[in-house]
Amino acid sequence: MNPCATVQKYLSSYLDQSLDPQLRQEIDSHIQECPECAKILQDLKFLTSRLKNVQTLQASDSFEKNLRQRIIDNTATKEENNPLKTFSYGLSAAAILVAVYFFINTNPTTPSDNIISPAPSKSSIMDARMSEEITTNPDLDKETNTQMAVDDSIESKRLTDEEQREINLVDQ
Amino acid sequence: MKQGEDYSKHRESADEELIARFQQGDNYAFDLLVIRYKDPLLNYVFRFLGDRTDAEDIVQETFYRLYKNKHYYKEIAKFSTWIYTIAGNLAKTELRKRKRRNLFSINYYMSTDKDYDLPDDQTSPEKDANTIITDDIIQQSVDKLSPKFKQVIILRDIQGFSYEEISDIIKIPLGTVKSRVNRARLKLQEDLKYLMKDIT
Numbered sequence: 232m233n234p235c236a237t238v239q240k241y242l243s244s245y246l247d248q249s250l251d252p253q254l255r256q257e258i259d260s261h262i263q264e265c266p267e268c269a270k271i272l273q274d275l276k277f278l279t280s281r282l283k284n285v286q287t288l289q290a291s292d293s294f295e296k297n298l299r300q301r302i303i304d305n306t307a308t309k310e311e312n313n314p315l316k317t318f319s320y321g322l323s324a325a326a327i328l329v330a331v332y333f334f335i336n337t338n339p340t341t342p343s344d345n346i347i348s349p350a351p352s353k354s355s356i357m358d359a360r361m362s363e364e365i366t367t368n369p370d371l372d373k374e375t376n377t378q379m380a381v382d383d384s385i386e387s388k389r390l391t392d393e394e395q396r397e398i399n400l401v402d403q
Numbered sequence: 404m405k406q407g408e409d410y411s412k413h414r415e416s417a418d419e420e421l422i423a424r425f426q427q428g429d430n431y432a433f434d435l436l437v438i439r440y441k442d443p444l445l446n447y448v449f450r451f452l453g454d455r456t457d458a459e460d461i462v463q464e465t466f467y468r469l470y471k472n473k474h475y476y477k478e479i480a481k482f483s484t485w486i487y488t489i490a491g492n493l494a495k496t497e498l499r500k501r502k503r504r505n506l507f508s509i510n511y512y513m514s515t516d517k518d519y520d521l522p523d524d525q526t527s528p529e530k531d532a533n534t535i536i537t538d539d540i541i542q543q544s545v546d547k548l549s550p551k552f553k554q555v556i557i558l559r560d561i562q563g564f565s566y567e568e569i570s571d572i573i574k575i576p577l578g579t580v581k582s583r584v585n586r587a588r589l590k591l592q593e594d595l596k597y598l599m600k601d602i603t
């Protein structure tokens with residue numbers, strides 16, 4: 232390998248100050264004599280500091296709202312496959328799910344797992360892998376979970392508007 | 404209950420404490436993790452994909468998976484590396500999808516007529532001050548890297564992770580991370596050197 236290629240292999244470590252002193256010295260002396268490697272090192276210095284300073288984006292204002300909607304929608308998709316989707320309470324499924332979500336947020340001690348994450352969807356590799364890790368309660372089948380969601384949402388309906396606003400932490 | 408107090412009490416908590424609380428059913432902890440990580444993850448994924456809308460969607464999906472699969476997290480990993488791994492995998496999947504759809508154009512090399520639209524947020528007075536190597540040029544150059552090089556340079560040089568953390572995030576050996584970062588930097592240098600003639 233020619234000396235320039237060897238030196239260039241170590242330029243990042245040189246920049247990061249993570250080379251042992253002897254190697255560092257060898258690179259120093261090569262750079263003194265080799266304008267090409269010296270130029271590359273200069274460029275790398277410039278580039279790393281330039282990359283550090285690229286403008287950063289901020290998530291949109293509706294980020295949390297959309298996330299919540301995504302969580303609700305994904306739960307709602309499961310509801311559609313369920314015979315229990317007709318409710319006698321005069322509430323739409325979506326409204327109930329919104330209420331369930333808020334209810335969970337106001338009650339940190341509520342065991343929410345059975346309500347919100349009955350089973351992961353089977354749409355991706357990651358889900359399949361993750362589902363192996365998730366232990367589900369054998370006593371609670373999908374229908375039971377749904378019934379629980381309905382029952383809990385009736386509870387959550389009692390929250391006042393003011394409480395609901397407080398729960399919406401991320402918007403404050 | 405005074406939620407504001409509760410909220411600020413948690414604000415300084417370590418990530419690992421928050422995820423533990425969330426696993427125990429405390430959904431405030433989830434909110435806090437979202438607040439803490441939405442912007443860093445957005446920037447990570449945005450640099451990966453070059454598209455703000457897609458990036459935000461991927462970050463949403465990342466948090467959704469966290470929400471749904473919270474018990475998958477085990478304390479042996481740092482939360483930050485874990486969530487970055489998920490976001491990175493989703494971003495790479497998105498890149499592969501684009502490639503399949505053949506929508507991923509790499510023919511915008513230094514084009515001045517801007518066939519490649521960056522989001523409006525990029526057009527700020529600050530950016531204009533960077534007259535020679537603009538954020539757009541940086542992004543275009545990063546986009547030309549293959550995903551494996553792109554990923555390490557974003558994590559190391561844009562987001563400031565240590566080599567060890569990167570090794571944890573992308574699950575490759577430390578030595579490989581180092582050489583990959585070096586090669587990625589050299590590729591960028593090669594790509595942009597003619598623009599740096601007068602400034603370095």
Ligand SMILES: [Zn+2]
Binds near residue numbers: 234238
């Ligand atoms: Zn040389």
